[in-house]
Amino acid sequence: MKIVIINYGAGNIQSIKFAIKRLGHEAILSDNVEEILNADKVIFPGVGEASSAMDKLRSSGLDALIPILKQPVLGICLGMQLMCNKSEEGNTKGLGIFDLDVVKFPESVKVPQIGWNEITGLQSNLFSDIAEKSHIYLVHSYYAPIGDETIAESEYAFPYSAALGKDNFYGTQFHPEKSSDVGAKILQNFLEM
Template sequence: MKIVIINYGAGNIQSIKFAIKRLGYNAVLSNDVEEIKNADKVIFPGVGEASSAMHKLRFSGLDKLIPTLKQPVLGICLGMQLMCHSSEEGNTKGLSIFDVAVVKFSSSVKVPQIGWNQITNLKSKLFEGVTEKEHIYLVHSFYAPLCNETIAECSYGINYSAALQKDNFYGTQFHPEKSSNVGEKILENFLSL
């Protein structure tokens, strides 16, 4: 199985690569359009700020490629947010895969949300074998509100989308690569889709 982690300069890519290695697979880091197109599974990571990350995607032409991919694609953290139609962070136009706008947490909660939280309302093969209220690891100031594509929720002042899915596209606001055994199970489920 060929697993490609999109390498566009926004990232937590090494920790994802190590997490996949622990599952017994090798992942390639690449921004090559043909290599990404020919992968069996694609992981779209992201750490950083939305508008500069989108600028990097546009610069490399990956903004045009990602929405056309037919194999399973997993966006992680900022990667998931960039798959939405827009983000308040830097007033950014996203890839419009998920039909939801990313917004900032209100001032009534401490931002960024850093640390462990529980996921609930799990609705996808991505969460097979994962029980309700398992703990996952998050670091973020912006979130995707609940929508038709929500497949898991978290609560932080309000309930929001911890994960999204549309067709072959999946996104997690949390970091499965940093979420211990639960995250490992979710990555394993993604690789077996």
């Protein structure tokens, strides 16, 4: 199986590679269009700031490529947020895969939200054999509200989308690569799609 992690200068790449290796697979890091098109699975990572990340995607043409991919694609954290219509962070236009706008947590809560939280309302084979209220690891100041494409929820003062799904596209606000056995199982489920 050919697994490609999209390389556009986003963080958390090594921890994703190690998590996939622990599952018995190798992942390659690439920004090559042909390599990404020919992958069996594509992971779109992200740690950082939305507008500068989108600038990097645009400069390499990856902003046009990602929405037309046909194989399973998993966006992680900022990767998931960039798959939405837009983000309040840097007033950034996203890839428009998920029909939601990413917004900042209100000033009434401490940001970023860092640490372990429960996921509920699991509605996808991405969560096969994952129990309701399993714990996942998050670090974020912006979130996608609940919408038609929400496939898991978490709560921080109020419910928000912990994961999104549409056709062959999936996104997790949390970091499966840092979410212990639960995250490993979610990654395995994705690789088995």
